[in-house]
Amino acid sequence: MKKTAMTISYELWGKLYLNITNKCPCACTFCLRQNDDGAYGSDPLWLEHQPTLEEVLANLKTRDLSSYEEIIFCGYGEPTSELDILLETAKYIRSVCDTPIRLNTNGLANLIHGRKTEPDFKGLIDTVSISLNASESEAYMAITRPKWKDKDCFAELLSFAKDMKQYVPNVVLTVVDVIGEEEIAKSQKVADSVGVKLRVRPLES
Template identity: 45%
Template sequence: MTILYKIDQSLYVNVTNACPCDCVFCVRQDHESVGGCASLWLEHEPTLEEIISEFEKQDLNCFDQIVFCGYGEPLVKLDNVLALCKWIKARSQTPIRINTNGLADLIHKKETAPLLEGLVDAISISLNAPDAKSYVDIAKPCFGEESFSHLVHFAKMCNKVIPKVTFSVVDVITKEQLEACQQLADTMEIPLRVREMIE
């Protein structure tokens, strides 16, 4: 069972396979893993103790960053992620990043960005669409059209408490949609990164 995996000089943390979205471009639709590691499909949802046990096998200071990103939405397991960030921060200066779909507030029915303050150094939020309707078409969130406004609010709150916030989009959207995403990102003063779809 792959809980931790390495890509370049980053250590990735695969805390869950659960996700409230079913994005049309998601790599897990057609691939067992990324970056040449073993399958990222988990035999079971790992406990906090199991994840820490895997961390204890690593020299965390050897990595450029530790990234919560696997075959699921890491903030589904918010309590575990917070506990792991605290555990890492007590033992290492290695920066922590979270890759997220930005729907944690809907998942947990509360404001979640403030909980990340002081624990997370960077966060990448999958924007992927410029408006609620196209977001539903692309990301297929289980929460429906309200998802987009919650994503935008989450990003706004993250920008207040996390040093580095980035939006990302995958290059499957139209040029017009991409331009509209860029405009939204500029308005919010959040950098936008365009990612290539993994074939």
């Protein structure tokens, strides 16, 4: 049974993570939320209801935002699903501190909103980290299981990454280390093809 709470923000490794929505257009085979209620010992991240902007800001005002190494939009959902809340929250953070802001995303915001969203992030986000998950489209669709079965979501992700470079200083594609050296090498070529960095991360981080 899912445990619910209103864990809008949680601390890990000296960083503050923002859980602004549980909405997500994907059902990734490896996703933490398939098997647990929280992340790495956090309180439950299943939200009792979709937070309003006012609730998110009220939560942040209880914390010293300047004390964190980084503030990261990353919880039990795709942050860009609530794009307006994400952007307004980033504006608030920018107004009160200089802490770097990162967005962890599936890179499908343009499909979610039916328009080009990349310009919206200019001046608000320092790093956009996009989950690549595979080095080619067929494997990507099988692993991430997005709701758009008739779209090339892999191509959409890469287009998002490439275009985001115009607006955000640091754009990164990520894969987990368990995929093996051959797949990592292929993923590096994919990242090189759109001119962004590749980060290979441990599965548990």
